[in-house]
Amino acid sequence: MVSVSMTVNGRTVSGQCEDRTLLVQFIRENLGLTGTHVGCDTSQCGACVVHVDGKAVKSCTMLAAQADGSEVLTIEGLASGGELHPVQAAFRANHGLQCGFCTPGMIMSAVDMINRHGGKLDEKTVRAELEGNICRCTGYHNIVKAILDAASTMGDGTRVAAQ
Amino acid sequence: MYATNYHRASSVEDAVQLVSGGDEAKFLSGGQTLLPTMKQRLAAPSDLVDLRHVAAMKGISVNGGTIRIGAATTHAEVANSAEIAAACPGLCHLAAHIGDPHVRHMGTIGGSIANNDPAADYPAGLLALNATIVTNTRSISADDFFTGMFDTALEEGELIVAVEITAPAKCGYAKFPNPASRYALTGVFVARQGDGSVRVAVTGAGSDGVFRQAEMEQALASDFSATALDGVSVDDSDLMADIHASSAYRANLVKVMAKRAVTAAG
Numbered sequence: 001m002v003s004v005s006m007t008v009n010g011r012t013v014s015g016q017c018e019d020r021t022l023l024v025q026f027i028r029e030n031l032g033l034t035g036t037h038v039g040c041d042t043s044q045c046g047a048c049v050v051h052v053d054g055k056a057v058k059s060c061t062m063l064a065a066q067a068d069g070s071e072v073l074t075i076e077g078l079a080s081g082g083e084l085h086p087v088q089a090a091f092r093a094n095h096g097l098q099c100g101f102c103t104p105g106m107i108m109s110a111v112d113m114i115n116r117h118g119g120k121l122d123e124k125t126v127r128a129e130l131e132g133n134i135c136r137c138t139g140y141h142n143i144v145k146a147i148l149d150a151a152s153t154m155g156d157g158t159r160v161a162a163q
Numbered sequence: 164m165y166a167t168n169y170h171r172a173s174s175v176e177d178a179v180q181l182v183s184g185g186d187e188a189k190f191l192s193g194g195q196t197l198l199p200t201m202k203q204r205l206a207a208p209s210d211l212v213d214l215r216h217v218a219a220m221k222g223i224s225v226n227g228g229t230i231r232i233g234a235a236t237t238h239a240e241v242a243n244s245a246e247i248a249a250a251c252p253g254l255c256h257l258a259a260h261i262g263d264p265h266v267r268h269m270g271t272i273g274g275s276i277a278n279n280d281p282a283a284d285y286p287a288g289l290l291a292l293n294a295t296i297v298t299n300t301r302s303i304s305a306d307d308f309f310t311g312m313f314d315t316a317l318e319e320g321e322l323i324v325a326v327e328i329t330a331p332a333k334c335g336y337a338k339f340p341n342p343a344s345r346y347a348l349t350g351v352f353v354a355r356q357g358d359g360s361v362r363v364a365v366t367g368a369g370s371d372g373v374f375r376q377a378e379m380e381q382a383l384a385s386d387f388s389a390t391a392l393d394g395v396s397v398d399d400s401d402l403m404a405d406i407h408a409s410s411a412y413r414a415n416l417v418k419v420m421a422k423r424a425v426t427a428a429g
């Protein structure tokens with residue numbers, strides 16, 4: 001067993017888990033934050049994407065022990081009070097989801113992408129950057145539209161801080 | 164995943180020491196190959212020694228014509244390095260096309276070459292650039308390092324600390340990605356040195372991993388242009404064949420990717 005301690009969505013959390021516990025298991029089972037999903041066992045689908053120290057990573061392909069001491073942001077940490085994050089709002093407005101299973105990972109990837117590219121995002125870049133996120137429902141068009149919409153709302157260089 | 168014991172190394176010496184302590188201990192760098200393999204129960208290391216906090220294994224420096232990349236440097240850091248872009252732009256292009264953004268945020272150059280997947284990108288880059296692989300005990304030339312599919316010259320418990328490259332005059336990389344995995348169905352890296360010599364390395368196609376293409380190297384040494392490759396015929400007898408592509412198809416891809424890499428090198 002290892003003791004891990006990290007900041008999740010701005011809150012310091014700590015707990016005991018097995019050395020082999022994946023970060024996604026720790027988030028879902030120890031912390032009860034079930035917005036982060038598991039869609040595959042081959043590290044390919046991106047349903048599990050969270051931010052660790054400001055970067056999008058697959059939480060199914062990182063041990064909780066590796067994240068000890070890190071800052072983690074999950075889908076639950078995006079909205080501020082009752083207000084959706086601009087990327088969440090854009091997914092709703094553009095019908096960027098159907099069943100919603102891939103959506104937390106899509107949104108966390110989109111926020112990371114917008115943080116890195118700002119207003120320079122174009123459709124080609126969005127599609128290339130979605131390489132690690134699989135959606136079985138939408139056919140991607142409305143996801144791409146939602147991300148471009150959010151990027152233009154958020155503007156160049158605007159990094160919307162998580163609460 | 165089978166049970167394992169996690170350790171966080173603080174220095175190169177600490178990492179080497181920790182890995183020699185377990186009966187089947189392994190280094191854990193970005194984990195983007197090792198953890199999926201453990202999840203499939205295809206690997207069951209007794210201990211994992213995390214390298215992500217070893218300061219001496221991180222970062223990029225360019226000194227004169229020598230580029231040094233710490234083994235624990237991520238693909239994203241290489242892709243976005245302005246210093247590498249100025250000295251060796253083909254390597255940034257290569258790193259920027261590994262997997263997806265999330266994999267690039269975690270996966271490292273040391274982990275990629277230690278694994279030496281026959282379809283991985285970095286082995287082609289480092290072989291064509293005649294890189295030196297620096298470990299905790301010695302320096303190994305890329306020609307000696309990559310010894311076959313999933314096989315390297317590394318000894319048990321030997322740690323890659325950094326990779327050193329002499330900036331080439333020109334270089335370029337082109338890959339035809341497997342549409343599902345993004346690994347190279349075939350990838351070719353071309354590098355031309357200041358003295359006019361050329362090295363061409365092919366990944367994804369060889370049945371025993373990354374290899375150099377001698378005929379192309381000769382053709383490009385006398386005329387560094389895509390058309391110089393028109394007359395080269397690629398023998399398919401040692402190329403891989405699987406459900407994704409036959410060896411004849413890969414032979415054709417070797418030529419097409421080599422031409423694109425030369426064009427990209429400019």
Ligand SMILES: Cc1cc2nc3c(=O)[nH]c(=O)nc-3n(C[C@H](O)[C@H](O)[C@H](O)COP(=O)(O)OP(=O)(O)OC[C@H]3O[C@@H](n4cnc5c(N)ncnc54)[C@H](O)[C@@H]3O)c2cc1C
Pocket residue numbers: 042043044189190191192193194195196197198199214234235260261262263266269270271272273274275277278280282283284285317321322323324344345346347
């Ligand atoms: C979805 C997905 C897509 C991918 N697509 C591509 C692709 O298109 N092209 C590509 O090239 N790769 C691809 N990869 C693999 C990725 O690049 C890995 O990051 C890389 O192969 C391994 O690096 P790592 O740092 O993650 O190593 P790890 O997984 O941590 O380790 C891999 C192996 O190397 C050993 N090791 C690690 N560091 C060292 C060291 N410093 N010294 C000695 N031994 C060491 C470990 O013990 C282990 O055996 C993909 C991976 C995934 C999950």
Ligand code: FES
Pocket residue numbers: 037038039040041042043044045046047048049058059060061
């Ligand atoms: S659950 Fe992490 S990539 Fe599929």
Ligand code: FES
Pocket residue numbers: 096097098099100101102103134135136137138
């Ligand atoms: S909305 Fe159903 S998987 Fe994407």
